[in-house]
Amino acid sequence: MKRKLLVPLFALLLAVGTTATAFAHGARVAYTINMTVEIQATYDTGEPLAGGQVTVYAPDDPSTPWLTGVCDEEGRFTFTPDPSLPGTWDVQVRQSGHGDIVHIPIGEGMAVTGGGGFTTLQIVLMGACVVWGFAGTALFFARKPAPSPRPEPAEGYRKESA
Amino acid sequence: MHIPDGILPAAVCAAGYATTGAATWVSLRKINQQADPRAGIPKASLLTSAFFVASWIHVPVPPTSAHLVLNGLLGATLGYYAFPAILIGLFFQAVMFQHGGLTTLGVNATMMGVPALLSYYIFRLRGLVDQENRVWTAVFGFVAGAVGLGVAALIAMVLLITTIPAHLDVEAERASIYALTTAHVPLMLIEGLFTALVVLFLQRVKPELLEQG
Numbered sequence: 001m002k003r004k005l006l007v008p009l010f011a012l013l014l015a016v017g018t019t020a021t022a023f024a025h026g027a028r029v030a031y032t033i034n035m036t037v038e039i040q041a042t043y044d045t046g047e048p049l050a051g052g053q054v055t056v057y058a059p060d061d062p063s064t065p066w067l068t069g070v071c072d073e074e075g076r077f078t079f080t081p082d083p084s085l086p087g088t089w090d091v092q093v094r095q096s097g098h099g100d101i102v103h104i105p106i107g108e109g110m111a112v113t114g115g116g117g118f119t120t121l122q123i124v125l126m127g128a129c130v131v132w133g134f135a136g137t138a139l140f141f142a143r144k145p146a147p148s149p150r151p152e153p154a155e156g157y158r159k160e161s162a
Numbered sequence: 163m164h165i166p167d168g169i170l171p172a173a174v175c176a177a178g179y180a181t182t183g184a185a186t187w188v189s190l191r192k193i194n195q196q197a198d199p200r201a202g203i204p205k206a207s208l209l210t211s212a213f214f215v216a217s218w219i220h221v222p223v224p225p226t227s228a229h230l231v232l233n234g235l236l237g238a239t240l241g242y243y244a245f246p247a248i249l250i251g252l253f254f255q256a257v258m259f260q261h262g263g264l265t266t267l268g269v270n271a272t273m274m275g276v277p278a279l280l281s282y283y284i285f286r287l288r289g290l291v292d293q294e295n296r297v298w299t300a301v302f303g304f305v306a307g308a309v310g311l312g313v314a315a316l317i318a319m320v321l322l323i324t325t326i327p328a329h330l331d332v333e334a335e336r337a338s339i340y341a342l343t344t345a346h347v348p349l350m351l352i353e354g355l356f357t358a359l360v361v362l363f364l365q366r367v368k369p370e371l372l373e374q375g
Contacts, residue, residue, distance in 0.1 A: 044261070045220050045227060051338070053330050065329045092168055094330070096226070096338035097322035100260070101168045117260070126258050127215060134211035142204035 034080055037104060041075040041093040044117070048075030052095040059087025059106075081106050163231055163318055163346075164217065164255065164270055167263030170325055178269030182249065185275055189245040205371060206243035209236050213251040217261055221352060223345035226338075230349070233274040234310025235357040237281030238303055239364065239372065244278040245271075273317045281310035285361070299365050299372075300358040307357025308350040315346035 041049035051070060054077045058066040071077045071093060081089050086107025093099045102115040118126070170178075193199050209232075216230040236244040249271045255261040262270045288295075288302040322339050326332050364371050 043227075044218075044259075047227070051334070053335060055327075055329065068329055070331070070334075094169060094335070096335065096342040097165055097169055097318065098342075099166060099169065123218075123259065127218070130214055130254050130258060131211045134207045134214070138204040138207035141200055141207070 033083070035083065035106070036078050036080050037089075037091075037106075038076060038078045039091055039093070039102060039115075041071055041077070041100070043098070048073070049093055049095050049099070050075055052093045052099065054079075055092045055094070056081075057090040057092070058082065058085050059089060060085055062090060083107075163229070163274070163314065164252070164262035165266045165273075165318065165321070166260070167265045170266060170269060170321065172265075174321065174325060175265045175269060178266065178272050180268070182268040182271040182275070185245050185272065185279070186249060189242040189279075192242040193246075202240065202243045206240050206247045209240055210247040210251045213248060214254055217255060221349055223348055226342055226345050228342070228345045228349045230353065230356075231274060231311055231314060232353065232356075233278040233314055234281040234307035234353055235360055237278030237310050238285035238306040238357055238361060240278075241282045242279070244282060245275040248275040248278055269321065273321070274314045277310045277313035277317070280313060281306035281357075284309055296362060296365065300362050303358035303361035304354040306354075308354030310357075311346060311353045312350045315343050315350075319343040 039054070041052050041054075043049060049071055050073045052075060054067075054069045054071060055065045056067040056069075056079055057064070058081075066082075066089075067079055069077055069079070075093075077091075077093070079091075081104075083106070087105070089104045089106055090101055091104060092101045104114065105111065193202070196202070213232050213236055216232045219230045220227045221229065233244070233248060236247055240247055249267075252262055252267055252270050252274070256263050256267055256270075285302050285306040288298050291298050293299075319339060319342075323336060326335050361372060
């Protein structure tokens with residue numbers, strides 16, 4: 001009885017062993033994502049900040065530059081942030097005292113694109129609102145003092161009440 | 163010209179706020195000493211809006227471009243109102259368009275506002291020759307407009323050159339700062355001409371606007 005059982009058990013073991021060796025010949029594909037961040041720096045006029053100096057600050061040390069570089073002719077610059085440092089990466093682009101800082105979240109809450117300014121329509125609308133505010137202020141202070149709706153009480157009346 | 167956030171060290175930003183506070187105090191005191199302190203507000207408010215919009219007008223000066231500032235014009239026409247006007251204009255530029263910045267508001271206001279007061283004194287010098295003469299009004303208007311902008315550009319240059327962080331390519335940055343400052347020379351002529359035209363116009367249509375302040 002016992003021997004009868006041993007045969008299929010051995011066969012099973014053999015089959016498993018063969019498949020295990022077959023797995024050892026298989027290919028395995030591992031992956032790591034190397035994120036590349038591309039930034040583009042332009043002036044308000046739309047002109048690129050060609051040759052602008054780029055400073056990248058890692059989230060763990062916002063005061064020491066992690067990487068420095070220079071924008072190309074189109075104001076573009078690419079870098080690969082260290083995936084082991086999730087958080088907000090700060091990238092500053094500067095040329096002749098002009099420039100901007102962009103905050104790029106890496107890891108959680110990552111966005112595919114970010115930064116950028118307002119559209120021309122938004123700018124015109126916002127500018128118009130502020131100008132209207134200034135014009136309103138000017139009109140308010142330029143108005144002639146309106147005649148008092150109630151006439152001043154007569155001298156005698158004021159003396160009596162006092 | 164408008165220095166944005168993150169360019170200057172914190173000590174410079176703090177010093178900028180200190181000088182702006184002092185200049186605002188002096189200006190408001192002088193305004194308060196006038197017979198009617200509110201009389202100049204409509205004019206100041208309108209010129210603040212002109213100042214606010216002017217920075218969108220770019221003048222291409224190869225290889226870079228500069229924008230109008232009009233601080234000399236504000237100084238010549240507004241007198242002591244010019245400083246608060248510039249401060250308010252800069253505040254709105256920083257808040258609405260990130261043009262300049264809130265940490266550098268003090269530095270920028272000093273950089274443009276103090277030369278504006280200088281322009282005011284230059285323009286007032288025309289009283290020494292002949293206040294009614296249109297030619298002298300134009301000449302002093304031109305000098306006031308040009309000098310106001312030129313001094314502001316020089317202050318900006320000195321501030322930027324002396325505070326370049328060591329991790330940058332200092333030579334390249336310095337060269338581009340010089341290029342930008344040089345670009346303000348043609349702009350000085352433009353603003354000088356513009357200021358001369360405005361003061362001539364005011365002298366013809368409403369000369370009392372130039373008398374006060």
